[in-house]
Amino acid sequence: MSKNKKKLKKPIFSISIAEFDIDIGNTLVKRFPEFKFEKYNYQSLANLVIPDGAHIHKSDHTYLVLDCSGEKGFPSEACEESYLFGIGIFVCIHDETVRRGAKQSSILLLSKLPYFPLYFPLLKTTLTKYMLDPNISHIKTLYKALNESLQKENQLTLFGETYPLNIPRYQIDEFPGASLIQIVKLFKMDTMILWYAMLLKSRIFVIGQPAGKVSNCVISTPLLVSPLKGFTGLLVPYVALTDVHLIEKKSFIAGSTNPIFSMRPEWCDFVANFATGTVTQNKEEKMKITGSDRALIKNVLSGVNDNRSESWVRKQFVEYTENFLRSWISGSPKSIHKKYLHNFDQNEMYKKYHNELSERIKLLKPEEKKSPKDFLDILIDENEELGALEKTKTLYNLHTNLVNLTAIEEACDHDGVTTMFQFLGEKSAQVRKYATGVISQLSLCVKGQLSVLSGPTLKQIVALLDDKMSNVQNAACYCLMKISSLYIGADSLVKRNVHLKLKEIIEKSTDLKLKSTAVQALVHIYNFLPNIEKVGVEEFKKEFESVDPKYVSNLINLFDLYEQELPKTTEPSNELKKYLTGLQSDSVENRVLATQYLLADLVSNSNLIYDLVLTDSLDIVFENEKSNPPDHILSQLCVDVLVIAVDTFFGRKEIIKNKFVNRAIIQLRTTEDPLYIFYVLRFLEVAAQYKETAQIIVENNGIEIALKTVLKHILRPMFNNLAIPGLGIIKHLLLLFPEKKSQFFEHVKVLEPYFVHTTKRFVSQPSHDREIQDLILKIIILAGFELEQVKQNSLKREFLVKKFTEYKGTDKKEKLGIGFSEDSLLKNYTIEELIPTLSEERISQVDEFVKLMEIPFNGETGYD
Secondary structure, three states, X not given: OEEEOOOOOOOXXXXXXXEEEOOOEEEEEEEEOOOOOOOOOHHHHHHHHOOXXXXXXXXXXXXXXXXXXXXXXXXXXXXXXXXXXXEEEEEEEEOOOXXXXXXXXXXXXXXXXXXXXXXXXXXXXXXXXXXXXXXXXXXXXXXXXXXXXXXXXXXEEEOOEEEEOOOOEEEOOEOOOOOHHHHHHXXXXXXXXXXXXXXXXXXXXXXXXXXXXXXXXXXXXXXXXXXXXXXXHHEEXXXXXXXXXXXXXXXXXXXXOOHHHHHOHHHOOEEEEOOOOEEEXXXXXXXXXXXXXXXXXXXXXXXXXXXXXXXXXXXXXXXHHHHHHHXXXXXXXXXXXXXXXXXXXXOXXXXXXXXXXXXXXXXXXXXXXXXXXXXXXXHHHOXXXXXXXXXXXXXXXXXXXXXXXXXXXXXXXXXXXXXXXXXXXXXXXXXHHHHHHHHHHHOOOHHHXXXXXXXXXXHHHHHHHHOOOHHHHHXXXXXXXXXXXXXXXXXXXXXXXXXXXXHHHHHHOOOHHHHHHHHHHHHHHHHHOXXXXXXXXXXXXXXHHOOOHHHHHHHHHHHHHHOOOOOOOOOOOHHHHHXXXXXXXXXXXXXXXXXXXXXXXXXXXXXXXXXXXXXXXXXXXXXXXXXXXXXXXXXXXXXXXXXXXXXXXXXXXXXXXXXXXXXXXXXXXXXXXXXXXXXXXXXXXXXXXXXXHHHHHHHOOHHHHHHHHHHHHOOOOOXXXXXXXXXXXXHHHHHHOHHHHHHHXXXXXXHHHHOOOOOOOOOOOHHHOHHHHHHHHHHHHHOOOOHHHHHHHHHXXXXXXXXXXXXOOOOOHHHHHHHOOHHHHHOOOOXXXXXHHOOHHHHOOHHHHHHHHOOOEEOOOEEO
């Protein structure tokens, strides 16, 4: 149901003031008009607008979605929905005259319409007025002004100031101010894990800082699976630890600033964490995204980098979700979708969509809009008759119709790249420009990339870098930049010496847009091919004099890949400065908050890490980590910042200088806190991928310590995920130092008994986690084990464990014969204790045992 400027009698339900009192906590101290709910008491509502740790903030805000069904007056004739939408704006003003040293207040508006962006400045003004003069008349004035103006005016006068009233469009589950761009920038490929979680109507938590950003992320999640509707009642944009009853239901999407929620896997199925930019699955069988999922996110991220709009991003997800829904309607969903979403056709939201679609189809007239194929047919069939203007117009229309992956793949299926090739040599610069633009769009999908790389098209696009028209040059360079975002594309460009051509553009061109695109292409190339000759090291240094911050930021990224010093020191940006005060605060709580904010921005803004490192601000992070015990959240957050820093050349220099790799290995050996251990393992896993830091790990017995950590946790149900980054460390060291294979073999051989070849789970065991098993197999093969022998040994171990499980504790133990020695039975080993004892010597006895017992053996499935 659409509500576009819908007129409601008194759309504003109530406005309140919430305050923190050191003796009684948070409560609503003033309300107009008065109200009382059964489901939500005044303290609960106050908790929702004064976030956990709010005294650290200067200001913040939260959103509320209150299900008022059953409450007096809901639903009503004026508003058939039973939801109230709230926005709370919080401020903290330092005041030495009060006991806690600060006054904390929020203003809460409850409305029948979620016009959050419209309400925001009005509430802020009213709260400022109230803090200076705590009189209920101020909220009465706002209440009256809004209820009158929303029904008949396009502007509002409040306290002598006039505000425009731009009434936003509102549809169910589509909240004004919601942002899919924010979600994609934060979670990148993991956005698709959220997509699946939404389709499953799972229990989802969004954890991060600040509360306003978290709330916005929560109200944006329904957009991931539009056109499905019905998520509003599942949204809890902000929940405090004191009010967990708000999420005691089968499905919810909730937000919080309190990291404790992420440490309680029994409370939710998925955790989207701002600090890590990941979506964690609290499920035994983890979902993996498909190639189509990756293609969607790659296309969206490419569009976001090109400054595409929020509307464009939403269209990509609508199209993708509609394709998914159509596959279910036609009875032909992908096998992976049937696996993850096997009962999806019983979902009420799906049934409603299916019914509504059937009704719409009956009313629809035949579609008259042209498809990409139609435009290609015109260009192919009528090419000789078309003039330059008609060609330009048709190419432009084709270009603007390539709005999603479905359209792009349709064009590729109809020889789009081959068709465009014939227009690259046209006399008209506009024709060349749009033909190149179409090819750059087609290069967003695998089919298009292969077409460009396998034919003569790439050579012609490279030639257009010398075109006389700057708009054609820009289009060609942009196209090459897109192609370079794939390994196969980067490799093809280097083989054609395109990196040398890009160097020439950066040196000689005066077109900043062209130069910036060329730098981006080089960043892609050297990211994939770090060992090729570095071009322009000396020549590019003068480019740092540019006043364009984005261009300089791209150059810094390139010099980081070059592992070259910068020609000049850098000053902290305004973006970084806002964190530095908090990171150095006397208050530990302030430092925690500032680090959480910083992490969230580091995840969504990859260039911010250079700002942090190159201004020596990383020293503050080192100090904060050292000054707190490992089980303190600040130490853990600081290590998480260093995980990002160690992935850069400039960051590794600082980390080596501060001897943090050495410290991390010592901490791994001496610390028991599992969360800190996990962050340290993640840090070392990234460090193990670079020779200078990997060498330090090897020299400090890091591989032995990592192995001990893996073996300690691999069979522990609650902690076996610690084994994954630990195994990652070992894998990367083996890849980086193949000459040390024989030395590593002696350490790694202890992992071989933990490999389980079959996917059949004959016994519930944490080490059977598929990701762990894949890593173990890679490691033992890299270390020199024979693959076939490893598989055979695994099948024999499975047989032994199966028999041990079957006969343990019975009088049939003699049937085990030589399969188990008497000591294992006498000691009454558990499965966990048994696994490491199944050495190659022990399993070599199995052949003799099964021969005596006449048990058949199958090389693929083991013993019958």
